Amino acid sequence: MVELTGLPAVEAKNVSKTFGAGPDAVVALDNVSVTIQQNEFFTLLGPSGCGKTTLLRLIAGFELPTAGSILLEGQEVAHLPPYKRMVNTVFQSYALFPHLTVAENIGFGLKMLGRRRAERDAQVEKMLRLVKMEAMRNRKVHQISGGQQQRVALARALAPHPKVLLLDEPLSALDLKLRKEMQIELKRLQHETGITFIFVTHDQEEALTMSDRIAVMSHGKILQIGTANEIYEHPVDRFVADFIGETNFIEAEVMQRIGNQGQIRLPSGLSIKHELDPIAAVGGKVTLAIRPERIDLVKPGADCQLSGKVENIVYFGTDTHFHIDLDTGGDLMVRVQNRRGFQEVLKTGDTVGLRIAPEAMQVLKD
């Protein structure tokens, strides 16, 4: 187990990274600060090119920051080469050594650290058991399947018992079923080893299901850090709301405000009370984010905020997606669970009312 020093596992302070120079320079990270606690399953989430992998590589030591500092358990490591940081990486390509066996791959880090043979062998055995690869110990890397290679890569990175394990989209090469299995497996490994995991992914579902906390990144910046629930239910801006799950956006006008509470008017003319961001001024526009599953379809005319026509119905097994053309212009997506109810009788072209609980409407900064 990792001894808890009380210090954060990783701290990035005002880290910037620019590749190249002059007019061709690319800013991969723009003044990023983040604190990752001991024992946390922390996810860096964002589309490709958002800088998440660059941040991971800076923590690993493969790149040097252009500015800022990186602390590992309170110690500045930005200047240390990767082989002097107690941090290990699970690479997206696994990067297993093809000239070594499964067991030799797992033992490589310990060997380089100069551990005695007996200690090494014991740890390799433990790791083989941990990832359930005991039967494959003498196989070459090319003699095992992709999922097994993934396990070996994990075991190899965990064997030296690093302070932090960095995982660079490790599941992206696996098929869906295996990926689901490995997600559970990773959570189990993190729990059993007590090592801080920093996980990079572009898959929002993966991030939501696995992480203690998530940092959503875009264009070299961290937009929001929070638990899965916080990020899903209270996205700070349009990008986060759009990137995590599916979201409907509705423009609304601020009618009046008293303190944090305000009155906003929907395009349908209906006005509702809502908590408002300090920057939203009276007369200004705000964007409301509404999750498709938080909208109820009801008979038109009933107490509903919006109304429209069913444009398209897509059946998904557990639920059905309705695309609604709003009477006030624009469209919305509504997701209804498949159980007995009003939605069963709906056909394309029907007129419906939409009922949205006020707390389901998230006012965005942007």
Next chain:
Amino acid sequence: MATTELTAPTPGPAAPEPAPSAQLSNAQQAAVRIEDKARISRWLLTAPAFVTISIFGVLPLLIIIIYSFLKAAPYGGVVWSPSVEAYVSFLFQADIFTDELVFSPDFLQIYVRSFIFAVGTTVICLFLGFPTAYFMATRSPRQRNWWVLLITIPFWSNLLVRTLAIMFIIRDEGLLNNVLIGLGITKAPITILYTDFAIVLGLFYSFLPFMVLPLYASLEKLDFRLVEAGYDLYASRPKVLFRIIIPLSRPGIIAGCLLVFIPALGAYVTPLILGGGRHMMIGDLIAQQFGSGRNWPLGAAQALILMSAVLVALFFYVRATTGKMKHGQG
């Protein structure tokens, strides 16, 4: 399968043996016909390879083998009577007066020296070629092509011309000695030309590209993410070199060493020019038998002995390197 039907044992000797085709249905016969056609076209398609190998590979070797077991004609060529004289005279010399066979290590010495020169050349090429190839393989793809071009440019000019150029550089009044004297490093010219050093220098220069190119080819394919993984797993730079880069570029090292060692062993022009004929290598020796020596069978025998020696060396070399591989990979 139709063919297994054909070869199936017929029941008992009492039963009259029917023609095999009679046992086959029409469909099976058609299948046999298609197979026959496929077999014929396969033969036709492989024929060019067989002809090439026979005419340019097997036939010349057969001629050499046959000649080595014949008697030498007085003015070159062979007398068609079987003899092992050529092989005997490789190690023994007939005493002029008594005709008694006396052990003579002259040829053997040349062989041993040639082996030492060839091994030395290979080692020097490997030690200087590896960093060169590594440098080339780690450049940007655009730059790499330029470096490969620069390495291959010497191939565009004649080896003889290049060897003569070396001669002019290293001779007593040559460029190198002039520079050394001019800089006051030495007072009298250093004799380099016509020494063993000159031969190895020439061989190294001629064969360096043969080492660099296969090394480059295998280093270029090297997945540098593995190098990164090595650093991540606490391997310092030297450890990454010896535990990851070198083991993974072993095919290139083996190919490069073979491509340098074998031609260096049989080199002819370089030792002739830079060794001044005083420091003979196998190639010169064999050429001499077919030329002024007028002993074709002896030349043929010497060539075959060289070939056998190379094969034996190769056998041990390959066994040692692949053995290491097996060990390294479990």
